[in-house]
Amino acid sequence: MPHRIASLRLPLQRIEEFLISIVPFNLLPEEIIKEVAKTILIEYYPKGMNILEENTEIPFFYLIYSGIVKILGEEIEYRSEGDYFGGIGLIKGEKAYNVKAIDDVVCYLIPKEIFLKLCKKYPAFEEHFKDRLKPLPYQLKKQKPSLPHLTIRLNELIKIPPVTCTENTPIITAAQNMAKNKVGSIIVVNEKGNPIGIVTKTDLTEKVIAKNLNLKAPVAQIMTTPIIGIEKNASYFEALLKMAKHNCRHLCVLDKKHFIGVISLHDLILLQGVNLITFIAEIQRQNTIEGLASLVKSMDQVISVLFNEGACPMLIMELTSEFIDHTLCRILSFLKKHSYCLIGLGELGRREQNWPFPLKLGLIYNNQKFVERLSESLKKCGFSLYEDKIFYSSFQDCKDNIKKLLNQKTIKQLYHFLDARKIAGEESFLKEIKNFLYAKKEILNLLWEQFFKIDLPIGFIRDRILFESEYLKEKLNLVETLEIIIDGVRLLSFLHQIEKTNTFERLDDLRKKGILKKETIIELKEIYNFLNIFRIKFKSDWLDPHYLSNQEKILLQDCFWSLKRFKKFIFSECGGIEESGM
16 A cells, blocks of 8 residues: 655645646646645655556546656556646546556645546646647647747738739730739739739839830740749748749749739738848859858858747758758859769758758769869858768769668668759759669668667656667657658658658658558658757757656657657558568
8 A cells, every 4th residue: 555644744835836836737826726735645655566557546636746657558658756647537537547656656646526626617727638638740739839920821911813914915014004003013824814924023123124125025025934833821931931942032822723812022021020032042142152151150040030930840941951052052153164963962852951950962073173162162151061971973983882882781871862852963963873773672671671770769767768679868869769750751752662852742742642641641740840849949969858848758758659650550561571572
């Protein structure tokens, strides 16, 4: 039997202070905390004792004051000081799981009827526990809310119908229509009403007035084409990314391919203080490496603003990748032209570059001086490169190295090529590499072997992380944890001949092929973003559990369980690879 400690022997003030330090008790009024403290019983459970037996009634809400417990539910779970158990079962009216003391444990016990009264009287208190019953993606998304004005969908920003003209419309007529409707652009449409181009005030200034063009000439002579489209339900940040990617200032808003309006950069600037598109456009205005270096230094501030405003990590990383791409292309424009192909590898290849982490680059070249000048320019700009950058003097040199890596079964290096993306230069080089790789069936075996070598974290014991291998570690390697998603998705993509490099795009294609369910993809994307929140926040690939709240630990543990299920799914999907000799 547990040994009950008379609550009168412990000063009520200490109990009250402990309650106030625990979420969600900190949401309760001070006088209620004092009343609850008076009802608390204190129990001591020696190591090895069962605190709750499976399928028995739950008589209390248990707050762990000291020690560690092991919960044998659907998954094995560990809880320690400041954690609790029993709340969800009491709210749902369920029986208990087996809960065992694996250390000497002291618990504060709140009687069932008192706990349920608190839930009934204080909705915010109850909501904390009910959130745990909601799908994991909902819980994760709630951890990083966007500012309200940035959750607006693009169709909400469209105030007037689009102003349009045909490609044969005289320039003067188009300009008059723009002035009449007080808009900065006019969309050029074909006979079916589909947008085929755009004319802006800048076009009128630079292409007509500056060049003294005949005002009766058709707008087809000055329109910018093609015009980039985006779905009406897209977010502010998705529009921002699209503008950055295509280096444009206007987007056609579509409702299932039907043109309904135009969103301009000006519309987005009104929502946000930092104008990232202008920041990226500034790259093209720089004529020196020193000028580019000053922009690179400013990137920290831009990332901080985006993060604090609630941009999801994947969008931040895609925008970061766009900034790096534009900067690298501008550097190359300063150098004497040679036959080459500059390739983004790893995170940069997947357009998932985190800042300010080193870049992984590949280069196929035919001039050594070009390589030396490029390396020097990158260093002056402030970019750091991973040591395993891959520079080859020819395609054959690259091909020979891939064969060597295959023979040595060096799969980590081969990942570089599977995620490779052309940044600048000759596309044909990279296409030849990809064609060569996808013809090598032994890569599938290597992907499989590497994936199942990953030691998956499964939970926390106090401020240490417990792994499948039963190792306890002081810090969590976020990159290795993310590799469960990245490597698993890469394996499935290679198996099903999906050549996309971005993890989310690969997931979307796997859904289209019926390989993964929509719910699984949503969950994996939210876990990916949640883990990257810590990388961006702490600017480190390592996470120290000391800095985590109990709520964050619980959510991370749920993420680990989800990744464990994903790992099992891949085993069932690809389990025959080794036996089949693929």
